[in-house]
Amino acid sequence: MSRALRMFGAFLRRDFLVRWSYKVGFLYDVGSLLSGMITLFFVGRMMSGHTPATVRLYHTDYFTFSLIGVAFVDYMFVSMRTFASNIRVAQVLGTLEAMLMTPASPVEIVFYSAAYPYISTLIRSVGVLLLGLVFGVRFGPVNYLSVVIFVLLTMLTFSGMGLLSAAITLYIKQSEPVSALFAGLSFLLGGILYPVQSLPHWLQVISWALPMTHAVEGLRRSLLFGDSVLQLGSHLLFLGAWAVVLFPLGLYSIRIVVRHLARRGSFGEY
């Protein structure tokens, strides 16, 4: 097994065991998933028969429309928050310095610390979609390749932002507010619970400038219309451009900050 896989497995196991040790928290995760779905189901049922025109554009009902948004929005939140929050926890708990004493590089430590959040998000989003089928979600002819590519690009784009946020968190030794603001804006305007078309025109302009809007639109069209990668080219290009800029920038900023802290000698400070 390669070193990368071993490290991935070690972080995954560590965080699973820690999460599992909080049994109530674990149950809460499952409970909140179910309650969120049930809420959407009843909202969808209430709307059945008079589905808004902007949702009908997707040839589906409101429950299916919103469930796809909810299933994938977690990738954005996890990618943006997990690096910074994990590094902050390690800084406060004092385990960061212990990990930095090993030959594992700071970038590896930051990166693999996202193993458990990503895997649990993957399980959660697949679970949401499968449970959705039980509740009567209707997908179209799914294009699996497009789905996988959009999920990966979404993760890459937002993890670039997340790495940047982690670098700032390491430097200022407290959570930074910009990524939370960006995540909030993306949730509000990204077409997750309601179509972008239902927003006022001036907000639609802002919405289409956000990577989240293109990610969710691409995923919906892959799941509901079976659109191919070529048909979704403009959304892919937009997301790809964000990823190409943000991901290397995020990695670079982590390296720079770690070097700076080694010079300043303040890894242990919190």
Next chain:
Amino acid sequence: MLLAVETSGLTKIYQPPLRFEDIARLRFHKQPVQALDEANLSLESGKVHALIGPNGAGKTTLLKLIAGLLMPTSGSIRVFGIDPLEDPLQVKSMVGFGLTEVRSFFLRLSGIENLRFFGILYGMTAREAGERASELLDWVGLGDKADKVVWSYSAGMKQRLSIARSLIHNPRLLIFDEVTRGLDVAMRRKTLDLIKSLAHEGRTVILASHDMDAVEYVADMTWVIHRGRIVGNGDFKDMKPLLEDCFKGGK
């Protein structure tokens, strides 16, 4: 004579960061803090070296520089001939740092899970790390507590777990900072005997401590550090007058 660690003119100056209050008071310059001032060390391998000095003398800074966790302002370091700045990963794989901070463990994980995790970070397979972890927990007398979560460990048990972690990757050089702090008499003796046995296996140990009796018991060579400089080295008995001077604020 093989040198485990060699430093030359090692200097570390900390520039305190500007805080919001400083900016609000228009104080844009803070006085730098000199932690090390041209410190020179030549540590022979296979021995226990004690580093003694008053609080703020620069002991921890020196240890972290040797372990590659900090970057010096000037001067050079060689760990078994390798510069930690040029090849930090190689140096880290040869050094085991016994961090005595309780906070350095994952408290919700068991002792063996902690060691296994760090073993993998040192490049071992999960199986190798697990086997080595069991072996080490037995060696430090925690075999029967291996599956207990670390937050249930006493201070002494955490100290021994820290020694076990520092050995997980079989390092040639071991660094301990205040390893006997907070231990009762029996546990302190046991810990010091563990350290002695490490040197008998041919490893080099650096022990930073305020505990004179511990140093006298365990050290082959004593290095006195004061105000960031190495002011003397030799047998503990010969260093005693100098140490007394330093702790009184003289020298």
